[in-house]
Amino acid sequence: MNFSLRSVALVALSFFLSTCTITWSDDPKENEDCEKSCDNGVNYYNSFSVETITLEELQAQISIESARPYGETGKLYFYNNTLFVNESESGLHVLDVTDPSAIEKSKFLQLPGNIDIAIKNNMLYADLYSALVRLDISGLANNQVTLNEVKTAVFDYDPYQVAWELIEAYEVDNDYYSQLEYEELNAVKGLGETVFISGVNYNGVRCDCNYILYNDIAFAESSLDGSTMPRSAEVGQGGSLARFAIIDNYMYGLSQQAIKIFRINEDGSLSNWSSVNVTWGIETLYRLNDYLFIGSTSGMFIYDITDPGNPRFISEYEHLNACDPVVVEGDYAYVTLRSTNEWCANNINQLQIVDISNVFEPTQVGSYNMYAPYGLAVRGDYVWVCDAASGIKIVDVSDKTNPRVVQFIEDYDARDVILRGETAYVITTTGIVVYDITNFDAPIEIGVQQL
Numbered sequence: 001m002n003f004s005l006r007s008v009a010l011v012a013l014s015f016f017l018s019t020c021t022i023t024w025s026d027d028p029k030e031n032e033d034c035e036k037s038c039d040n041g042v043n044y045y046n047s048f049s050v051e052t053i054t055l056e057e058l059q060a061q062i063s064i065e066s067a068r069p070y071g072e073t074g075k076l077y078f079y080n081n082t083l084f085v086n087e088s089e090s091g092l093h094v095l096d097v098t099d100p101s102a103i104e105k106s107k108f109l110q111l112p113g114n115i116d117i118a119i120k121n122n123m124l125y126a127d128l129y130s131a132l133v134r135l136d137i138s139g140l141a142n143n144q145v146t147l148n149e150v151k152t153a154v155f156d157y158d159p160y161q162v163a164w165e166l167i168e169a170y171e172v173d174n175d176y177y178s179q180l181e182y183e184e185l186n187a188v189k190g191l192g193e194t195v196f197i198s199g200v201n202y203n204g205v206r207c208d209c210n211y212i213l214y215n216d217i218a219f220a221e222s223s224l225d226g227s228t229m230p231r232s233a234e235v236g237q238g239g240s241l242a243r244f245a246i247i248d249n250y251m252y253g254l255s256q257q258a259i260k261i262f263r264i265n266e267d268g269s270l271s272n273w274s275s276v277n278v279t280w281g282i283e284t285l286y287r288l289n290d291y292l293f294i295g296s297t298s299g300m301f302i303y304d305i306t307d308p309g310n311p312r313f314i315s316e317y318e319h320l321n322a323c324d325p326v327v328v329e330g331d332y333a334y335v336t337l338r339s340t341n342e343w344c345a346n347n348i349n350q351l352q353i354v355d356i357s358n359v360f361e362p363t364q365v366g367s368y369n370m371y372a373p374y375g376l377a378v379r380g381d382y383v384w385v386c387d388a389a390s391g392i393k394i395v396d397v398s399d400k401t402n403p404r405v406v407q408f409i410e411d412y413d414a415r416d417v418i419l420r421g422e423t424a425y426v427i428t429t430t431g432i433v434v435y436d437i438t439n440f441d442a443p444i445e446i447g448v449q450q451l
Contacts, residue, residue, distance in 0.1 A: 046172050047203035049181045050163050052188055052195045055152065058112050058128060062135070064143040067093070067105040070450070076418060076427045079119045079236035082140075083425065085432060089113050089129075094140065100423045100434050101446040109145065113196065118244040118251060119236035123148075123268035125244065125251050129196050130157035132253065132262075134270060149269055156256045157192035159185055166200045176205055239416040239427070240325040240375040245285050247292070247308045254282050254294070259303075259311060276303075276311050284325040291359065293333060295324040300335055302359050317354055317362040329378045331357040332365075332400060336373035336385060349373060351385055353400050368395060368403045375416030377424075382406075382440055384424065386414035392426060394441055406441050 070093065074086030083103070085093040091111040096104045113129030122138040124145075134149035163185065167178050181203070188195055235246050243254035251262040251270060257280045262270040281297035292311060294301040299318040303311040323338040333354040339347050351373060353366040371390035376383055381398040391410035397403045412428040424435040424443060434447035 042207055044176050044205050044207050045179045046176050047181055047206040048167050048178060048200045049184045049203060050197045051199035051201055053198035055131060055194045058196065059147060061110055061112050062147055063110045064145060065108045065110055068108050070431050073427055073429060073431065074115060075239055075241050076416060076425065077117050077236055077238045078418060084117060086115060088115060103434060103447050103449055105449065116242060116244040118246045120246045120264060121234050121268060127155055130155045130192050134268065153193040154260055159191055159197055162197045163200060170200060170202060237418060239418050240327050240377060241284055241416045243284055245287060247287055247305060250308045252285060254285055256280060257282060261309065263309065273309055283323065286326055286328055288328040293326050293328050295326040297323060300326050300333060315360050315362055325375055327376055327378050331355060334376060334378050334383050336376050338372050351395060353397060353403060366401045366403050377417045377419045379419055384417050386416055389413045
């Protein structure tokens with residue numbers, strides 16, 4: 001089980017807690033009894049426990065619904081003339097992009113717990129929290145999808161992070177701090193495998209014997225924020241933030257520290273194949289020819305995938321701790337580093353250019369300071385960088401040692417981009433923006449679909 005920094009803090013705090021914990025009431029006598037039983041002081045806190053849902057109940061929620069407004073947009077993925085836009089942990093907006101200037105949102109595929117997908121031969125592979133599912137989407141146009149396969153406990157699932165996100169969204173009408181009843185959480189059998197957190201219960205204000213000033217303790221939070229053109233029309237295309245990829249007859253999915261590899265059989269079903277440990281904090285993957293480039297919070301890892309079922313480590317390019325997607329073209333890799341959350345807090349926000357002409361010794365040759373860069377895409381001498389609230393920056397990298405911004409689009413909070421032919425598709429925090437890139441360094445907006 002993967003623990004967040006918050007959970008580590010909570011476990012550490014449990015060392016100091018005694019057994020005096022009662023539910024708070026307005027009865028002065030009850031309050032007095034609690035206070036008298038505490039030798040070193042008393043604290044009051046808002047108590048929360050979790051609600052759960054089974055994997056079977058989650059599977060039953062998979063369905064096709066009518067188009068809905070965008071919520072929290074996530075990643076984007078192309079399959080033929082269909083664009084799938086993830087809504088984090090809820091499902092996929094399905095868009096018809098046959099005409100890029102008039103994209104149409106046609107439906108919503110509800111997939112609880114989903115963040116990443118990959119598609120081959122009308123088989124959609126998706127994470128359902130820590131599970132991996134296979135859906136037949138050949139009938140998607142007729143509002144039909146079929147769940148064909150489920151593999152459990154494939155990816156990491158951090159119950160503490162999930163619970164705290166729900167707790168922090170819960171509004172309590174007092175100034176006491178919130179605490180997760182982690183003893184109850186640890187007692188849930190199959191958590192992250194066959195049972196998942198669906199909500200939180202507020203248990204009221206409780207009293208405990210503890211002299212520590214909780215409000216002075218900083219609880220850390222975590223937010224976990226490659227694509228090449230598909231080799232054939234039967235395989236889809238993801239953005240630079242993707243952690244799923246189909247490589248020949250193998251499905252790759254990144255867990256937090258390993259590449260989980262499945263062999264895709266002729267009928268689209270998946271056979272367990274291998275798991276390759278990389279390092280903690282791997283986030284994105286990008287394929288170029290016979291190499292796989294993995295972005296992590298500590299660096300970029302290069303693997304030889306001549307034998308795609310057996311990736312072989314080649315080298316590592318290290319950088320300061322920062323969130324890190326990577327794209328590659330020719331002899332150069334382009335890496336964005338971002339320090340906008342606790343996992344990536346090293347005060348570095350840059351586009352870095354890495355010479356990989358010798359894949360055994362990747363070397364940084366250039367950089368450009370950014371605001372808070374997320375996804376990116378490269379074509380020839382230009383790199384598109386989605387620089388969050390700063391917008392889109394198009395960088396001329398013809399001189400690798402001295403990159404320069406030649407176009408700046410500041411209208412959107414941009415997160416990732418896919419270049420397809422003469423069209424660029426940008427995912428923002430509120431929807432999709434489409435650009436004509438016939439003149440690559442002077443794009444023209446031709447379509448927009450926001451909230």
